Amino acid sequence: MNEPKPFDPAAIERLLKLGGPKFTLEMIDLFGSYGGKKIAEARSAQQAGQLAALAEAAHPLKSSAGNVGAVRVQELAAQVELSAREQKAEMAGAQLDDLEHAFAEAKIFLDAERKRLAPSPG
Amino acid sequence: MNTTTENPQPSTTKPVRILVAEDSPLNQQVALKQLEKLGYAADAAGDGDQAVAAHARKPYDIILMDCQMPGISGYEATWQIRNREQEKAGTADAGKRVYIIAMTANTQADNREKCTAAGMDGFINKPVQLAELEAALLHALADQAAAKELDAVIDPVIIAGLHQLRTPGKPDPVAELIDLFLREAPAQLDTMSDAVAKNDFTSLSRTLSAATALKGSASNLGARNLAALCAEIEMTAKTWILSDTPPLIERAREEFSRVRTALQRIRGG
Numbered sequence: 001m002n003e004p005k006p007f008d009p010a011a012i013e014r015l016l017k018l019g020g021p022k023f024t025l026e027m028i029d030l031f032g033s034y035g036g037k038k039i040a041e042a043r044s045a046q047q048a049g050q051l052a053a054l055a056e057a058a059h060p061l062k063s064s065a066g067n068v069g070a071v072r073v074q075e076l077a078a079q080v081e082l083s084a085r086e087q088k089a090e091m092a093g094a095q096l097d098d099l100e101h102a103f104a105e106a107k108i109f110l111d112a113e114r115k116r117l118a119p120s121p122g
Numbered sequence: 123m124n125t126t127t128e129n130p131q132p133s134t135t136k137p138v139r140i141l142v143a144e145d146s147p148l149n150q151q152v153a154l155k156q157l158e159k160l161g162y163a164a165d166a167a168g169d170g171d172q173a174v175a176a177h178a179r180k181p182y183d184i185i186l187m188d189c190q191m192p193g194i195s196g197y198e199a200t201w202q203i204r205n206r207e208q209e210k211a212g213t214a215d216a217g218k219r220v221y222i223i224a225m226t227a228n229t230q231a232d233n234r235e236k237c238t239a240a241g242m243d244g245f246i247n248k249p250v251q252l253a254e255l256e257a258a259l260l261h262a263l264a265d266q267a268a269a270k271e272l273d274a275v276i277d278p279v280i281i282a283g284l285h286q287l288r289t290p291g292k293p294d295p296v297a298e299l300i301d302l303f304l305r306e307a308p309a310q311l312d313t314m315s316d317a318v319a320k321n322d323f324t325s326l327s328r329t330l331s332a333a334t335a336l337k338g339s340a341s342n343l344g345a346r347n348l349a350a351l352c353a354e355i356e357m358t359a360k361t362w363i364l365s366d367t368p369p370l371i372e373r374a375r376e377e378f379s380r381v382r383t384a385l386q387r388i389r390g391g
Contacts, residue, residue, distance in 0.1 A: 015152070018152070018252065023151075030151065034146065034147055060145055062248075063149055063248035063249045064146045067249045078227075
């Protein structure tokens, strides 16, 4: 079976159609800053053993990631949230490692999209 | 702290007041842009507390409510909004019922049964897609239009008042009253028609008592127009002008048909 794609370029096309390049760039940037903040909150909560806070941090990442097509981040955020809610601390921790990795990859993908969409200087 | 973003409504947008309650700024911005694309201006609230406060300040038609937010959740916010609507029912301050659409990720912690139990009316999956959002809004507006039609037949304040009489573990008094009314009203209308056809003193008295009884039960359920027609029938019977009565009874039958449809809807919903 094929691995699901980590990114869905159609999501960026949907944003473009919805609000144009400026809006799409804003959403990409917002995902970078807001997503980074939530990942950091998730890590702090995990290190402190606060599973409810970990689930709460992972939850909004899920749908936010879906809006920019970061499919792998979306899936892993859902897994972290579920494991945390089910009190599976060890599993949630391992999934959070993967989530951090997927988020870093998503940022690389989105940076490339950013370059494609940003007006070239001059 | 009040950080609800209120956006002025440009004259080109549809006259529907919408609030988006969503903690993720990205999701919030996407939802606002989608609404703009569909021709609606909307305000935004960043958590459940802000959503409850915004609803207290402005009579929204529709709230798009995220289920899980920091502070109080979308479920809790909905519950508080419904409670306030219930408390205000029957007062001069009573507003119309806001239609709440849950934005749900549809997971274990975020499910539709919980949404319905909290008092939400519709659902939409996250991340929200434009077509799905449009369909949910059209559905909400159609529901509200139907509710408006229903309000013209049955006074919603009376029904809200009756709902407050409900005691946990006991049968719903509204359902019982509706069932009783729907059983008795056709017979009362028939009694009036039969009696008027005979046109004698006994018939007059029977018409009068049937009209009085139906007026009372219609009033108890907020069927204003039907009660008013029964009052007119009563008047004609009291003044011995039975020739004026058949058209009134006919109008009462037509109104009863609308009342029956409305009450069946209330009972079912």
